[in-house]
Amino acid sequence: MTDPLPTGATIGILGGGQLGRMLCVAAARLGLRCHVFEPGANPPAGDVAHALTTAAYDNTDALRAFAQSVDVVTYEFENIPTSALDIIEEIAPIHPNRRALATSQDRLTEKTFLQGLGLTVAPFADVSDAASLRDAIASVGTPAILKTRRFGYDGKGQARLKTPQDADAALADMAGAPAVLEGFVTFGKEISIIAARNPQGDISCYDPGENVHRDGILDTTTVPATIAPKLRTDAVLLAAQILNALEYVGVMGVELFVTPQGLVVNEIAPRVHNSGHWTQNGCTVDQFEQHIRAVAGWPLGDGTRHANVTMENLIGDDMDRVPELARDPKAALHLYGKADVKPGRKMGHVNRITG
Numbered sequence: 001m002t003d004p005l006p007t008g009a010t011i012g013i014l015g016g017g018q019l020g021r022m023l024c025v026a027a028a029r030l031g032l033r034c035h036v037f038e039p040g041a042n043p044p045a046g047d048v049a050h051a052l053t054t055a056a057y058d059n060t061d062a063l064r065a066f067a068q069s070v071d072v073v074t075y076e077f078e079n080i081p082t083s084a085l086d087i088i089e090e091i092a093p094i095h096p097n098r099r100a101l102a103t104s105q106d107r108l109t110e111k112t113f114l115q116g117l118g119l120t121v122a123p124f125a126d127v128s129d130a131a132s133l134r135d136a137i138a139s140v141g142t143p144a145i146l147k148t149r150r151f152g153y154d155g156k157g158q159a160r161l162k163t164p165q166d167a168d169a170a171l172a173d174m175a176g177a178p179a180v181l182e183g184f185v186t187f188g189k190e191i192s193i194i195a196a197r198n199p200q201g202d203i204s205c206y207d208p209g210e211n212v213h214r215d216g217i218l219d220t221t222t223v224p225a226t227i228a229p230k231l232r233t234d235a236v237l238l239a240a241q242i243l244n245a246l247e248y249v250g251v252m253g254v255e256l257f258v259t260p261q262g263l264v265v266n267e268i269a270p271r272v273h274n275s276g277h278w279t280q281n282g283c284t285v286d287q288f289e290q291h292i293r294a295v296a297g298w299p300l301g302d303g304t305r306h307a308n309v310t311m312e313n314l315i316g317d318d319m320d321r322v323p324e325l326a327r328d329p330k331a332a333l334h335l336y337g338k339a340d341v342k343p344g345r346k347m348g349h350v351n352r353i354t355g
């Protein structure tokens, strides 16, 4: 076990989006520095990072220099090329670890792993072509959802099959990418639990939040979720089981469906999560600081919720509401500093204390 990073140490973050930005701010509060690696120009995290490298993930020299300049590396999105991690890993430790990343990068690996832990997931089958899709429909049934195994986010890379007749169109939507067919889960609501584990094996979970999506994108998260106390405990226990099994270090988001039979795990995200933004105004230590604490080997903070909160994402034209929101004394605004407003683009969020 390594010692906790001292103040003044530098955390490398792969990815410079809003999650990276909020990680940088949290690290700065603890006297830690962040060096962000991001291929795109003017990333949201660039405004608040101690250092920024603008380079592609196949730029070996830039990756080496980045890794040499930091004490530990983490990431804010899961689709980092393996080749980049191979280079970094020779120089600096990466948290969460490679296994956590590999497991969550591929829906088939992820579902197989979760099922192996005895957790409930939607019925699923591997799909690579028309014949395997026919077999998958025979075993999983319809309605079902065909999802690309990799690179899906915010409902992208998905096609719904109401009946087996929808097979050809759904397969065409995958554009040749390997996929997984998932049985349609009839759920009452969607919740998520944000959990953290440090290298010492301590675990801290936030209260589960209730999520509502609009056009496939998270719209609101409300805490407390209106679920039975037993399900709250189930969510905490299953999250802890996942973190321990992966020897995970950092914050993870676990998305769950609530069904009459109990919780079904939809997916895991090996990073801070949009549905955990409420913690910024509902907890003493938010998910961003908790992640920084974990990867820096610090004691975890107290994740106890001290308020009822609703988080609302500000997407695209929602930015027109900012002047009004800025006048609302009950609204805690978090804007990402993105210059271009585009439909479907996450521009910020607002947390409201509701009790």
Ligand code: AMP
Pocket (backbone or CB within 6 Å): 122, 145, 152, 153, 154, 155, 156, 182, 183, 184, 185, 186, 190, 213, 216, 255, 266, 267
């Ligand atoms: P995902 O990208 O897998 O998180 O899916 C995006 C959204 O699609 C989820 O938040 C659910 O609302 C819905 N969804 C995904 N998978 C299923 C499923 N197997 N059954 C029912 N709804 C699903």
